[in-house]
Amino acid sequence: MIPFQYVKPSKQKAAIDTVAKDDTAMFIAGGTNLVDLMKRGIMNPEKLVDINKLPLRKIEKEDGHVRIGALALNGAVAEDKLILEKHPLLSQALNAGASAQLRNMATVGGNIMQRTRCNYFYDTNLPCNKREPGSGCGALQGFNRMHAIFGHSDKCIAVNPSDMNVALVALDAVVLVSGPKGDRRIPFAEFHRLPGDTPQIHTNLQKGELITAVDIPEHPYTKHVNYLKVRDRTSYAFALVSVAAALDLDGSNIKSARLAMGGVAHKPWRLQEAEQFLAGKPATEASFRQAAEIAMRGAKAFEHNQFKLKLGPNTIVQALKNAAAAV
Amino acid sequence: MRQQPCNPSHFMKEYFFQDNMGKPMDRVDGRLKVTGGAKYSAEFELPNMSHGVLVGSTITKGRIKSIDTKAAERAPGVLAVLHYQNSPKVPGYVQAAHPTEPKPIGQQHRVFYDEQVYFNDQPIAIVVADTLERARYAARLVKAQYEEEKHATSFPKHQGKAFLPTAAQRNPKHGLNDYVRGKADAYKGENLKIESEYVIPSEMHNPMELQSIIAHWEAPDRLTVYDKTQAVIGSQNAFAREWKIPVENVKVIATFVGGAFGNGLHTWPHETAAIIAAKKVNRPVKLMLTREQMFTMVGYRPFAWQKVGMSATPDGKITAITHEAIGQTSSYEEFTESTLQQTRMMYTSPNVTTRYRILPLDVSTPIWMRGPGEATGAFALESAMDEMAHVLKMDPLEFRLKNHTDRDPERNLPWSTKFLKEAMLMGAEKIGWNKRQLQPGSLRNGDWLVGYGMGVGTFGAHRNRASAKATMFADGRVVIQSATTDIGPGTGTVMVQIAADALGISPDKIIFELGNSLFPPAPSQGGSATVASVGSAVRDACIALKKKLASLTTGNADSGFRNAKYEDLTFQNGQISLTSSPGTKLSYTDVLKQQKLPEIEVTEESRPSNEERQKYSMYSFSVHFAEVQVHQLTGQVKVTKVVTCADAGKIVNKKTAGNQMIGGAVGGIGMALTEGAVIDDRFGRYVTKDFAEYHIPVHADTPDIDVVFVDKPDFINNAMGTKGIGEIAIIGVAPAITNAIFNATGKRINELPVTPDKLI
């Protein structure tokens, strides 16, 4: 960790201006990701702008959507009545992440922005194009058990580690941001990027832009939902593969479905073709299996993550089964 | 089961089995621990303290060409930056080519000795500053240039280069030599046989408390350290030798140890580095490793490859076992462990062959990790037992009972005690073993396949020389001191129980002090030997104290005890009475008051009897049963129940002993399902260096664990009847779980850990 300045403005504009103007400044919310990265010398901000004084903590029902403030805590969102009632998939995804202690510190904005857990990104003595553009991708020929099977490039095969993001992309959430040039709304699916040739840029957020809230539009997926996370230990581990599944059922027929995966790509991975396939099909294991096969089209694995080609579809099937059976 | 030979002379008169032995007494330090009152090494504050941070090498093998410390030296608060070029010389370093012979205590790596790099993250410099933050920052500014050499860190790639440990090559009688009973590799010619290979990755101890030390030179030849160690005397000797100062000039304090599992059994580079730094800056230096450093320089359970061949008769009698093992070590030290010991003594088999080899790699030296060697060996042997039983279409419990042995077949001696059969039957009953089906994949619970498995463990019931000092004060308080440590098993608590019974006073009058090298010497807390060793010393000191009380009483003309002999007296409830006339009594406090003595004091040393150890084979035994569920689609494993049973002699405290068994079972779950450290061989560097990547089990991985104790004393081992628990708690747990997974799924995964990807 390098010596840094710390400020805690109470005005949103001041916070944004500080970060927009200063190349070395960063926002800090719960600090559960950023402080770790600073300790290891992976991120070295010279100024931290603590946003915890900003009034961005509310979870409210508004016209056509629920709005979650960027500073709402992961734990608070997961247990919120409105969320449990309207967006139980989000609640399940949040509870599958980290530990109770971390969820009580971590914010929604910070969770969206958390960096990859790639082993090579995490060690400043190993190559990583994301941390040090041009140094090479350590994982490509290295230990890549946790890595991507979709959307990777030869520059980077890291995955987005968030559970919450998988539910948010499935639910068509929108990220509200405010920046030096004003406010804008970014659909969740367009918020994170694929690595391409610039893996160092991990989202489409511009310098100085602050996430203020997330909107989740109304949807019918309030009952038949499941977030299934397969991991190396039962709790407190990142996903090998996770699946957010939501079904709108008419008896035993599927009216519509939402499906997304975590642990497989540089961004939360929405499976729209599989969703379309499921619409109008009977909610049976056979339909789920076919949808899973569609979902896996184009997947390409590496030395240590071949298993994801099988675990991925299996997890999709199981998550859909769980969702269909949910009462 | 056959009656064990019992020598009545072992039932010593002093031993009453009074109220306290066996009681689930609360930990004497429990309150301190949960209220933050317990002080661990790094929590001590000394005047003028400074802070050290290590800089690790970024290459795996080669030479340091140059080291640039200018920026670090200029950084605020920095007091010194030390490395091989400017470090104060450590007089005790061996001045030869890098030594490779193993050392019983201390360690071979000479930190800041020369420009050689032997493993990745080897400490190459220490930065000392006035605050931790400043030291940490400056440490990042140190830059080294290297001349890199080709390294070897992949075990499988280099497996062919394994060899017999030098100690065994030199001495044909050494226990690590090849062993043949009957005919070598006899299983090969048999019809009913199995042959399998097993791989266990390196596992890190990762106790909660990070390795830390405060080094303080109180004078140029007087060193005090607050150190995380399992061996205050061992560390004292190691540091005295390193600095060529008298042993009594070195004081080592380890009042509380926050878990260790073996990695506090040696001294390590960071300790010497802090001592060097304290010498240079002439201030106390505090150094605490980071979690990442805990992976690279303080030992680990070595990567191991094993192969077992076994044959049996159709009715289930084992005819031959061959067990081979290769363990990883460093390039500068030959670390060995007794991986194959149990294969030679656990089952009746006329033909047994074992071969042990080591494979030096460019890594730091391993160190014993809970159930060292045996836990590794048991994974192979107990998996093979399950495989053999499956081939024979026999229940694995029945198979083990059929091959149970009432004498040690290796040494051809009787056991001091062995109640493994009882333990097996008790455990089988408790887990509901009768639900187990011979055919794998027969039981299910919805999408989950259900299976049952078992594994047996054993570990030598060791006892070592130890001493203790007991002081009784006129107000009735007793303080007992011994230079042992308590890394978590509850040593402080059971010593109070042992003393309370030996003295015939209430436990709340007794204080047991440990973790200080000024106290009478005791061995390191390792090898499950503390109760047998230190407990015996405590007991002997208490008996000596009673004898002293007796002599004060019987020598007193006025007392009713005149001319009574020690043997005529009863010591109970803080009083001495005449056994023949219980009305004649005197309290201990009155004895001291009458004699106007503020206190009486004794120091006793207690040793195991070599003669008994020649006549009997002494082992603790355990058997573990697991019920697991495996998800058919996702490969997730849920351990739904564990029953863990110990034949560990008399149980002094059911609560702390139960705690040991539960902790061992959790460790075994980690070994079976989650733990494994990974090196990227291209760089020779660990890529799993924190708790997000190296998975120790969490509560959600841990089911209800039932603990069963046979609780039958072994008076041949020691007068309290105890045998060790710490190691057998984990030995055999991993195969119980993997055998259960086989029973559930029909899949035999012999490469640990069994993560979901291996089961789909």
Ligand SMILES: Cc1cc2nc3c(=O)[nH]c(=O)nc-3n(C[C@H](O)[C@H](O)[C@H](O)COP(=O)(O)OP(=O)(O)OC[C@H]3O[C@@H](n4cnc5c(N)ncnc54)[C@H](O)[C@@H]3O)c2cc1C
């Ligand atoms: C041991 C461990 C295990 C974990 N396991 C999981 C897991 O299983 N699943 C999972 O999903 N997550 C897991 N996490 C990650 C955790 O969810 C994140 O650390 C947390 O969500 C980050 O939130 P924060 O508020 O603490 O962010 P901070 O650390 O404060 O910030 C993270 C980043 O977000 C930026 N930022 C924060 N708020 C804003 C904002 N409003 N606008 C713009 N930028 C912002 C910061 O500048 C920084 O770059 C784990 C973390 C740890 C330490």
